[in-house]
Amino acid sequence: MKNVPHLPGTSSFLLRDMIVPYFSNPFHFHPELELTFIVQGSGIRFVGDNIEYFGSGDMVLVGANLPHRWKNDKVYYELDNDLYSRAIVIQFRENFLRSDAGELPEMADIRNMLTLAKRGLKIVGATRQKVAKRMIAMLHQNSIERIASLLLILSNIAASNEYAVLSGTSIDQSYTRSDTERISRVYAYIMENFTDEINLQDVAGVANMSLTAFCRYFKSVTNKTFSTFLLETRLNYACKLLLSDSFNITQVAFRAGFNNLSYFNRQFKKMKGISPLQYKKQFLQAQTY
Structure with a gap:
């Protein structure tokens, strides 16, 4: 398992569109929260002490320092196959909302939801579909539009009850x-x-x-x-x-x-x-x- 480096100091969040033969990251964790939407692929997902199958459409919000891994099915690692995996990933710092705006009463639901995300959240239902569309659209937006979209995504998740806590374990500390x-x-x-x-x-x-x-x-x-x-x-x-x-x-x-x-x-x-x-x-x- 490895610790993934922090986001660049000049960025409040990171957006990645990963298209690979298979997901290669080992067990890892990082100080940023991470929202992952599996566009294509299948296998086993590890989040904290939770282990589940994942497939195309899977969406999970992982809290800071919570170990996680997406491991593809064995067939993805075989030679001469035309399978591929794709994930859209957003990473953002815990202090993303810790500003004057983040302390507004209107942000309370988002802050509460992010606290739950310390144990990992699986997003489902109509909320997942709505968030997936916004994440895909973010790939074609400028930086200001992406910030607005991320706030809308977090608001969509927080305003719904279409998520489930995954792990019985959370990690609240920072480490040397x-x-x-x-x-x-x-x-x-x-x-x-x-x-x-x-x-x-x-x-x-x-x-x-x-x-x-x-x-x-x-x-x-x-x-x-x-x-x-x-x-x-x-x-x-x-x-x-x-x-x-x-x-x-x-x-x-x-x-x-x-x-x-x-x-x-x-x-x-x-x-x-x-x-x-x-x-x-x-x-x-x-x-x-």
């Missing part, structure tokens, strides 16, 4: 360079290995810390114990697997890193309020409408 590198190593290690047995001592070693110091450090960063973070990551991945017809409940449990089916069922129901089987059935029923 050494802290950034340590968090990056730990987060990347977890996300690459959570489906296998993870030894807490090994993770502490990745951070170059003693076991006790690491446990305190990890909770100070994520506001969760390591065991809770790992459990929720596995359960979120299990939710993704349950939406596929390829695996039964037992296979999902073991593929998500659980070696005890009863424990998996118990923890899943505690998190979601329903059993894994009920979760799968509800999704399949929704697909028939």
Whole structure:
């Protein structure tokens, strides 16, 4: 995982139109908020401890310093295919609205929405369609028009209820360079290995810390114990697997890193309020409408 450099000091936000064979960024985070609209592509999206499928039309607002990654399906990495991925991305600083205008009462809804974005927001419905049109139009606008469009986009999202919080974890701090590198190593290690047995001592070693110091450090960063973070990551991945017809409940449990089916069922129901089987059935029923 890497830390992406800050925006240029002369810019209040950055607009990019990325057209690539596949999304190549590893797990990364940065001090800017990021609004990503997937125009073309499919795969798995990681935001904090949330793991979901993504496809064309996917739209997510990621808060500052929240680790994230869009990883394409395997077919995108194969030779001799004519697939491509495209994303329109807007990055802007947290202080974008911290001016006289940003403190206006009329901006309160936007500020509140950006606070929620610390855990990542998935934008859906008519709001997503409206925002997507504005993002595409921004590619052909001058700098002043783009500022106005960004304010309208944030207003559109804040005024709607068509978004869902993605991650159970937010990161509210700024870090020194050494802290950034340590968090990056730990987060990347977890996300690459959570489906296998993870030894807490090994993770502490990745951070170059003693076991006790690491446990305190990890909770100070994520506001969760390591065991809770790992459990929720596995359960979120299990939710993704349950939406596929390829695996039964037992296979999902073991593929998500659980070696005890009863424990998996118990923890899943505690998190979601329903059993894994009920979760799968509800999704399949929704697909028939």
